[in-house]
Amino acid sequence: MPAFVVGIVQAVSPVAGKDKLQALEVDIGSGGDPLTIVTNASNVRVDSRVVVATVGCELRDGTTVRKAAVGGVSSEGMLCDAPMLGWVGGGAGAAALVPETFSAGDAPPAERPRMGGPAAAAPAAPAVEVKPLFEKKLTKEEKKAAAAAKKAEREAKKAARKDAEGVEGAMAELAVSGEAEGENTS
Template sequence: MGKKAAPKKKVEAAPEPEPLADWDCPECETPNEGVDVICCACEAARPAAECDNDKFKGYKVGIVVSAEKVEGKDKLQRIEVDIGSGTLPIVTNAQNVKEGVRVIVATVGAIISDKGEDVEVKKASVGGCISEGMLCDAPMLGWTGGGAGAAALLPESFTPGERPPDARPRMDGK
């Protein structure tokens, strides 16, 4: 007797991707449609951070411009971070943060992954101080190497306001 053929699996079509939002050119401020990858007026490329499907939407490279301990809180620091478009106050317990280091900030409204759950970053009072963002660690960014709770640091080649890299960069510049 012959073997019975296995039932055919039903193949479902992939869901339609969400349409990209319209965007304004940062070079000439001309409005563009979501499907445009270059500006219709000046032909500047659409910034990567403007893509709605970008996993790092709302994340910025920043430089810590000041760091001080929060009074009465052993592990908390209140830092000021220059993200290119301004300076944000952030409260962190990351012990590897000091003035002058480059970090990755999830700004208010960004979505972070916390223990497998998506959470929106909100302005909050932490240790009695206002915090308008959150420093990211390597696991939060999906990077290999680097521990949970330690801020992901970047080399000096990264500019405040830039989109973070997809993978952990080497700190030695090689």
């Protein structure tokens, strides 16, 4: 079954005639030969643990990962970046890395793991299936409804602030007029 898995980079070599492309040999723990994956991610080194979308995986935008020639080299999957996995933090285009506590073939963590210090000593909470994070994009109607709800919420907060300011202003006027009356009666 096509999946998102942790892979260990075994070799990195430049793609001839392409400045930014690298051909990687990645062990995904399947027991077979490592996959050849072409990438432009510059943060990948030998022994890096990366998240791989294998051939047949469906991405968030609805496309399916296929074997393809990239820069003249056959690529058998793709490296995922943090936004593709729904992780907070990490840039688009940089390979999603996981600590050495993950083995080839493990499921990736549900959120971006820490890469140093004591928190990296053990994997994050049990890895969850990543597929639910790759839901379809919102329709135009859903986007409009969400925007309208946000606008209504902002307007309600604004009205509540105005009401609060109005009450405070009226209280201040009463206090001032009460002081003035107190001065006149003496």
